[in-house]
Amino acid sequence: MAIQRTFSIIKPDATERNLTGAVNAVIEKAGLRIVAQKRIHMTRQQAETFYAVHKERPFFGELVDFMISAPVVVQVLEGENAIAKYRDVMGATNPANAAEGTIRKLFAKSVGENSVHGSDAPETAAIEIAQFFAGNEIVG
Numbered sequence: 001m002a003i004q005r006t007f008s009i010i011k012p013d014a015t016e017r018n019l020t021g022a023v024n025a026v027i028e029k030a031g032l033r034i035v036a037q038k039r040i041h042m043t044r045q046q047a048e049t050f051y052a053v054h055k056e057r058p059f060f061g062e063l064v065d066f067m068i069s070a071p072v073v074v075q076v077l078e079g080e081n082a083i084a085k086y087r088d089v090m091g092a093t094n095p096a097n098a099a100e101g102t103i104r105k106l107f108a109k110s111v112g113e114n115s116v117h118g119s120d121a122p123e124t125a126a127i128e129i130a131q132f133f134a135g136n137e138i139v140g
């Protein structure tokens, strides 16, 4: 399996509770390397662009409001099979369904306020990374 990069967000519910380091510890323990990271406060336009795929969903407005409610930490993670591996480390979207030891089981508050984002495929990972990082900000 090849080395991949995936895009991660530590969401407002986690940054507000001072859980950035705790989330990063789970990421690193799983063998993923944080090769880029910055704390930002997303604009409404950035959040709407990022989640455009969900714009017809009933929770879209709530999701955008949540993502701009406090700072987030955007990251690029690198490792073997990083995209699928990080989805496993994150756990199910709804923390009620998330497996023991996953970030969402450990920390998420609800299906909406679920602590982390991770890309779902190589194509989306490339688009999401490019939305937030210049090439020279990623140091593998």
Ligand code: ADP
Pocket: 054, 059, 062, 063, 092, 093, 111, 112, 113, 114, 116, 117, 118, 120
């Ligand atoms: P994932 O983040 O696991 O890839 P989705 O891509 O389906 O999940 O949804 C994107 C984000 O939208 C979720 O992480 C969550 O923050 C929010 N969301 C998804 N489903 C719901 C829901 N039923 N109610 C409120 N927010 C939701």
Ligand code: MG
Pocket: 120
């Ligand atoms: Mg998704």
